[in-house]
Amino acid sequence: LTRFLGWIDHRITNGHMLFGASFRTHGNLLSQWRGYSTPGKGVSIGFCPRHLVDNAERQNFQIGRCLYDPQEQADLIAKVVDAIENLAENHPTDAEVGDRIFEQIESDLLRIAAVLKHPSFQEEEEWRLVSPVVTNFLEAPVSFREGTSMLVPYLSFDLTPEDRSHFELAHVYLGPTSYVELSMNSVSMTLAKADIHVRQGVEYCQIPYRQK
Numbered sequence: 569l570t571r572f573l574g575w576i577d578h579r580i581t582n583g584h585m586l587f588g589a590s591f592r593t594h595g596n597l598l599s600q601w602r603g604y605s606t607p608g609k610g611v612s613i614g615f616c617p618r619h620l621v622d623n624a625e626r627q628n629f630q631i632g633r634c635l636y637d638p639q640e641q642a643d644l645i646a647k648v649v650d651a652i653e654n655l656a657e658n659h660p661t662d663a664e665v666g667d668r669i670f671e672q673i674e675s676d677l678l679r680i681a682a683v684l685k686h687p688s689f690q691e692e693e694e695w696r697l698v699s700p701v702v703t704n705f706l707e708a709p710v711s712f713r714e715g716t717s718m719l720v721p722y723l724s725f726d727l728t729p730e731d732r733s734h735f736e737l738a739h740v741y742l743g744p745t746s747y748v749e750l751s752m753n754s755v756s757m758t759l760a761k762a763d764i765h766v767r768q769g770v771e772y773c774q775i776p777y778r779q780k
Contacts, residue, residue: 575667575670579674584674585702585705586701587698587699587702588682589697589725591620591695591697592692592693592695593692593693594692595613597692598775601744608745609745610745611741611742611743612741612773614737614768615738624697626726626730627726630679631696631697632679632682633694633695634683634685634689635683636686636690641684644680651673652669674701683696683698699725702723708723711723711724734763735765736766737765737766738768739767739768740769741771741772741773742755742772743773743775744773744775748772
């Protein structure tokens with residue numbers, strides 16, 4: 569287990585890569601507007617769950633609900649430790665053999681880690697869309713974008729309906745802004761121009777906006 573911990577510390581920054589996108593169950597929460605949107609410019613986009621699942625299956629992505637409960641997390645981690653001990657039981661304690669054992673479950677470990685989250689974020693009720701594991705970024709379609717403090721690698725996810733019909737969203741909320749009517753009109757025109765239908769329409773979040 570000590571060797572396993574050392575292996576994990578190294579693989580976090582030097583191992584295989586996994587890409588994820590985060591979705592919240594509630595599309596209109598004040599804490600989310602404050603934490604994730606630019607003041608006066610936020611938009612919350614609600615995707616149709618079935619559409620996301622169908623596209624995920626087609627591209628070998630997976631969707632999972634985040635676990636916040638410490639006991640659920642501990643139970644899951646205990647199963648991982650049991651699996652490692654079972655794999656190691658019939659092998660010598662040679663370091664090279666140990667690494668090969670760990671590599672057998674590396675992909676599963678990455679997917680598990682992607683859905684474990686600190687209990688203080690439970691309000692978000694987050695779901696995560698997780699990519700296939702990338703073992704060689706040179707051969708995979710990995711691109712890079714500008715981040716706040718570094719270049720950020722990413723994988724594109726195709727949201728186009730399989731039958732190539734018009735794209736549909738579940739809902740769109742406009743975040744707190746001092747220009748409600750103008751902003752609502754701009755968002756509606758943008759969606760219409762892109763031929764995107766919104767089942768529940770475009771709504772204002774109804775949260776008062778205070779200019780800083």
